[in-house]
Amino acid sequence: DAGVTQSPTHLIKTRGQHVTLRCSPISGHKSVSWYQQVLGQGPQFIFQYYEKEERGRGNFPDRFSARQFPNYSSELNVNALLLGDSALYLCASSLDQDLNYGYTFGSGTRLTVV
Amino acid sequence: AQKITQTQPGMFVQEKEAVTLDCTYDTSDPSYGLFWYKQPSSGEMIFLIYQGSYDQQNATEGRYSLNFQKARKSANLVISASQLGDSAMYFCAMREAEGLTGGGNKLTFGTGTQLKVEL
Numbered sequence: 751d752a753g754v755t756q757s758p759t760h761l762i763k764t765r766g767q768h769v770t771l772r773c774s775p776i777s778g779h780k781s782v783s784w785y786q787q788v789l790g791q792g793p794q795f796i797f798q799y800y801e802k803e804e805r806g807r808g809n810f811p812d813r814f815s816a817r818q819f820p821n822y823s824s825e826l827n828v829n830a831l832l833l834g835d836s837a838l839y840l841c842a843s844s845l846d847q848d849l850n851y852g853y854t855f856g857s858g859t860r861l862t863v864v
Numbered sequence: 865a866q867k868i869t870q871t872q873p874g875m876f877v878q879e880k881e882a883v884t885l886d887c888t889y890d891t892s893d894p895s896y897g898l899f900w901y902k903q904p905s906s907g908e909m910i911f912l913i914y915q916g917s918y919d920q921q922n923a924t925e926g927r928y929s930l931n932f933q934k935a936r937k938s939a940n941l942v943i944s945a946s947q948l949g950d951s952a953m954y955f956c957a958m959r960e961a962e963g964l965t966g967g968g969n970k971l972t973f974g975t976g977t978q979l980k981v982e983l
Binding site: 791847 | 901906907908909
């Protein structure tokens with residue numbers, strides 16, 4: 751079985767641009783969450799989606815948005831990129847929204863904003 | 865206040881020795897879960913071990929064990945017989961629903977401990 755897959759693996763964008771990151775969860779997992787990990791810190795929660803509905807949002811500006819598709823894959827969109835958005839973006843999938851079985855993380859997308 | 869505190873930014877251990885990575889947490893919710901993840905330099909977060917707040921016994925997974933002291937709100941990770949491949953960043957995390965209005969849950973992570981295993 752494939753694990754959590756994220757694309758692209760690396761990305762370089764210019765300040766002010768828009769970016770879309772993609773995630774495919776493990777087959778059978780209905781919940782997808784997004785985390786931002788700035789260098790030297792632990793991951794910070796951005797969103798959780800379950801059954802195509804937003805179930806939680808972290809303390810991030812409205813420039814960050816996400817959605818989940820009928821096949822449970824997900825996109826994270828960031829508008830008007832700032833230098834501070836440079837980070838590793840991790841997608842995590844789980845069976846349920848309660849995280850009773852924890853998460854499986856993808857390898858992440860490393861975003862550099864210049 | 866920090867929800868998850870990891871006070872050891874870096875640790876060294878000799879190969880084949882045991883090492884303890886510290887984690888304390890803060891919550892008023894009687895139902896919570898504690899996780900440990902390993903993050904090699906490649907970036908992927910690898911699940912190691914889980915402890916539920918109502919679990920009576922300390923969790924164990926192979927060479928990993930969790931020293932859960934509920935009254936002290938600590939959940940230290942013990943790695944026995946360290947191997948060179950254990951060199952990585954280790955994160956403690958707590959599952960919580962605080963601040964989420966849609967019924968979801970999230971993991972709140974500590975700042976991590978960089979472990980280096982030496983010959």
